[in-house]
Amino acid sequence: MTRAVRLTSIVTLLAAVALIAGCATPDNGPTQRSTDVFTVPPTSVAPSTATTATPVDPQCDPNNPAASLRPTGPTPAPGQMPAGSTMAKIFQNGHLTVGVDQNTLLFGYRNPRTNTLEGFDIDVAHEIARAIFGDPNAIDYKVVTTAQRPVVVQSGAVDLVASLYTITCTRWHDLSFSTEYYRAAQGLLIRKGDADTISSAANLADKRVCATKGSTSSANFQRIQPAAEMVEVTNRTECLVALQDGRVDAVTADDTILYGFEAQDRTTTLLEARLSVEPYGLAINRGQPDFVRFVNGVLERMRADGTLSDLEAKWLGSTGNPLPPIPAASYRD
Numbered sequence: 001m002t003r004a005v006r007l008t009s010i011v012t013l014l015a016a017v018a019l020i021a022g023c024a025t026p027d028n029g030p031t032q033r034s035t036d037v038f039t040v041p042p043t044s045v046a047p048s049t050a051t052t053a054t055p056v057d058p059q060c061d062p063n064n065p066a067a068s069l070r071p072t073g074p075t076p077a078p079g080q081m082p083a084g085s086t087m088a089k090i091f092q093n094g095h096l097t098v099g100v101d102q103n104t105l106l107f108g109y110r111n112p113r114t115n116t117l118e119g120f121d122i123d124v125a126h127e128i129a130r131a132i133f134g135d136p137n138a139i140d141y142k143v144v145t146t147a148q149r150p151v152v153v154q155s156g157a158v159d160l161v162a163s164l165y166t167i168t169c170t171r172w173h174d175l176s177f178s179t180e181y182y183r184a185a186q187g188l189l190i191r192k193g194d195a196d197t198i199s200s201a202a203n204l205a206d207k208r209v210c211a212t213k214g215s216t217s218s219a220n221f222q223r224i225q226p227a228a229e230m231v232e233v234t235n236r237t238e239c240l241v242a243l244q245d246g247r248v249d250a251v252t253a254d255d256t257i258l259y260g261f262e263a264q265d266r267t268t269t270l271l272e273a274r275l276s277v278e279p280y281g282l283a284i285n286r287g288q289p290d291f292v293r294f295v296n297g298v299l300e301r302m303r304a305d306g307t308l309s310d311l312e313a314k315w316l317g318s319t320g321n322p323l324p325p326i327p328a329a330s331y332r333d
Contacts, residue, residue: 014136021218045219058330066167066180066279067332070290071297073107078134086291087132090159096129099144099152099161099283103262105239106315107164117141120315121162124282127307131298145234146215150174160295161283164256166216171229176288178295179329181308184254185274185293186217189261191243192269198250200273201225207249220276221252237261243268255276259319279327300329 061067081087090096100117101108107119126136142158149165152158153175164184167177190198197203205227211218213232222230231248233239239251240261251261258270284292302308309324316323
């Protein structure tokens with residue numbers, strides 16, 4: 001079956017189950033050992049603030065925020081984590097705990113056929129688990145919203161977050177990040193019927209634009225088009241529903257998210273213009289630099305042996321859009 005046909009089957013299944021947040025994909029991924037997928041209670045989430053209000057990490061280069069901590073030596077073999085290390089503690093727990101999204105087609109979403117989480121980010125998390133345990137499915141998931149991501153990392157509720165997380169110097173102030181494993185760009189999604197009047201952010205003055213709370217997209221777009229009325233939602237898919245219902249005129253988000261929306265609803269279209277560069281990293285607690293270096297060693301292996309390229313083709317090759325080059329690692333020490 002071709003990837004184009006598989007993507008068509010995804011959209012068909014979406015219509016059949018009538019779930020915006022749920023989507024299907026070819027059932028060719030590994031069976032998940034852990035099914036303990038749950039949502040972090042909303043009460044645990046601190047009020048979101050604009051990214052620009054957060055102090056920046058003085059060690060972060062604003063011209064290269066994706067620079068991370070260099071791996072130290074060869075990556076230890078699975079099951080042989082250094083004594084006293086963060087990885088040894090994770091191994092003793094018996095699983096890697098990962099914060100993920102379940103509503104973003106192609107990156108992190110629940111397959112209604114199997115009730116498992118699938119996507120590019122999910123498969124990246126599989127590789128980290130494989131490196132620690134020798135088992136890619138030794139994972140427990142916590143389903144988190146965009147705004148909850150820093151909370152679960154800082155509190156220790158998860159070992160890492162794999163959820164389309166853009167690396168910025170403001171976020172480095174409170175979190176650590178792996179090296180960049182995917183490079184996205186912020187875009188705009190509109191209804192096809194509005195394409196004659198909306199071709200760029202310039203046409204959205206005095207229009208309603210949807211973005212996710214706690215995302216870089218909302219703050220970015222307010223700077224780009226301050227005359228727009230921002231509508232912020234908790235879950236990414238709420239923006240698609242608002243666009244379908246006519247409550248907003250456009251959705252702004254990373255193009256990775258908008259590719260999925262466009263596939264889910266063929267009455268929408270993604271504009272060609274890209275508003276910003278969005279480097280994705282895995283978020284890790286700042287008190288665990290050894291784990292950051294370990295994860296970066298795993299990502300180095302994935303770049304070298306083609307795993308990252310294979311995952312990108314697996315999940316994004318069916319969109320018909322050009323695949324971005326796998327970003328090279330950049331280090332701050």
